[in-house]
């Protein structure tokens with residue numbers, strides 16, 4: 185939505201920030217093709233003016249001279265700018281013969297998380313993956329939240345149904361391994377997360393944070409406890425044990441559709457709270473008190489994030505957090521852990537039961553790693569490229585991902601990528617990963633494209649919906665067209681095939697289901713009539729409109745006059761708020777039984793792996809954890825001066841006692857060594873860290889030849905992923921183990 189100001193060349197636009205999960209509303213003032221100012225949109229129904237430093241940096245991203253604007257083909261050591269037709273012709277001419285020769289599984293798809301931040305793009309990944317015809321699909325999910333996908337699939341039958349902390353109504357927020365003051369929330373879309381924490385305290389509630397570091401979030405929590413990295417599971421199992429032993433189980437309304445409570449009771453029968461105290465560093469009285477408080481609070485929610493999931497027992501840890509929510513009657517209950525209820529679904533029609541969830545439908549060629557959510561572990565990509573034989577990965581389509589900075593054992597992966605026969609990248613930058621590409625296809629910058637958050641309305645703590653129109657005219661094809669053309673080339677339709685084929689196919693897929701569903705407002709309607717209506721819109725808006733109009737507030741293409749549509753959202757540029765989350769169980773349960781499965785067999789089996797590990801643990805080494813900063817966004821916004829200026833934020837944090845024992849001085853240079861790599865970095869001493877723990881941010885280490893990110897290259901900072909062992913994963917989910925990594929640290933002479 186644009187409104188003219190006093191100067192006809194100046195206009196104001198309102199749109200949602202696409203950079204992180206918080207989905208803040210932005211007010212963007214432009215003059216001609218320049219951004220004059222970006223600030224928080226005070227009228228945004230969800231964020232109410234909140235913004236972080238990254239939001240306003242969309243101006244610098246728009247202006248960044250290093251950002252790619254036209255496709256490029258590599259010729260020897262040189263990059264040549266080409267037309268879009270030439271770029272797709274190159275892919276067709278070089279990739280297709282290779283795939284015909286060595287088979288489709290010789291191609292890997294690698295997907296980064298910006299795909300999730302572009303709802304329309306997310307839809308268009310499906311035809312690309314389908315056309316690629318490979319089982320080698322990798323993404324950032326296996327260095328992040330795959331354990332939560334897995335446990336959600338196993339427990340509720342839907343891998344994308346995350347129990348969300350109902351922040352605005354809870355009395356007791358128990359957080360582990362989350363730093364929302366820096367991250368702005370993850371698997372929990374809640375703009376101004378810090379303000380929502382303050383509100384819990386103001387209404388008499390309590391916020392407890394468990395983290396090996398006294399983080400920015402710890403500063404505003406009611407209570408913070410250090411915990412030994414990787415030991416959250418010990419704590420959660422001890423809390424479950426306390427709940428059982430003290431007869432604190434009260435599942436409330438949800439209790440009548442929960443299977444497996446007795447199995448969980450048996451699983452924790454051997455848990456010792458005293459042993460958990462030793463393992464975690466949190467004394468047993470405190471563990472007992474925390475268990476009692478969670479159970480006694482009128483409403484409470486256990487919420488774990490990165491530090492919970494990117495560990496050796498990430499799946500069990502994710503599961504244990506939700507077990508506590510169930511046992512204490514806080515699942516699907518106001519103020520507890522609730523499921524999203526976005527405007528694009530129809531809750532009233534939901535009935536419990538479904539196909540359930542399965543993993544391991546296929547396995548990787550070299551490591552025998554099993555598939556989860558259609559993906560293999562990121563930690564297994566290098567071995568699949570390096571190892572000769574049938575099915576060896578020899579080509580790659582990399583979409584908005586920087587695995588050479590974000591996947592485990594990144595140096596090994598860097599060497600492996602250098603040996604690929606062909607690589608296509610869809611990316612805004614020539615970075616550490618895309619420098620290996622043969623063809624780079626640059627998408628539009630965020631201000632040039634419309635935006636709708638399919639993914640994050642599914643994680644939002646309120647029922648909010650909004651659509652953002654592009655601020656500037658598109659300077660090239662949008663991501664939907666790029667991905668559609670890529671799908672057509674990969675599918676053998678040639679570089680000149682009309683992307684409208686893919687646009688139509690995607691709409692057809694959604695529309696056909698609606699027309700056949702007796703619960704749909706368009707059940708039995710004439711397809712041509714609906715298609716004709718949708719075709720009045722640009723391709724990227726058609727699916728959005730279709731989903732909105734057939735959703736629970738939708739106009740049903742005339743069945744519910746005045747109901748929701750994309751047109752209505754365009755008239756409401758600050759978004760529309762349909763209230764707090766609503767109860768979704770049992771209807772949302774898509775397990776085969778139609779019940780909550782509290783003790784899935786895969787979980788029961790993995791407890792044996794955990795039991796075995798307890799006897800082999802040792803405490804000789806320092807344990808490495810990651811961190812993020814509000815001015816950083818994984819690896820890809822380090823070329824923005826306004827975000828990286830000032831004092832470097834990339835030093836290794838170390839406790840003074842650990843430093844003294846190694847004769848390390850504050851500000852000195854140290855070598856950090858793990859089982860797979862070494863990096864050198866400056867050290868910063870701080871007692872905000874648990875002794876025995878060191879902490880390094882991820883996404884840095886941009887001093888690499890062959891990139892075109894001048895500002896990023898000038899930044900000091902080591903690459904955390906050079907230290908991450910790709911041989912160690914959370915076995916059930918395939919997730920990388922990025923926290924609790926044993927390292928040694930020594931001064932550099």
Ligand code: SF4
Nearest residue numbers: 201204207208236239
């Ligand atoms: S918290 Fe910052 S990066 Fe995230 S959506 Fe809001 S303004 Fe954008």
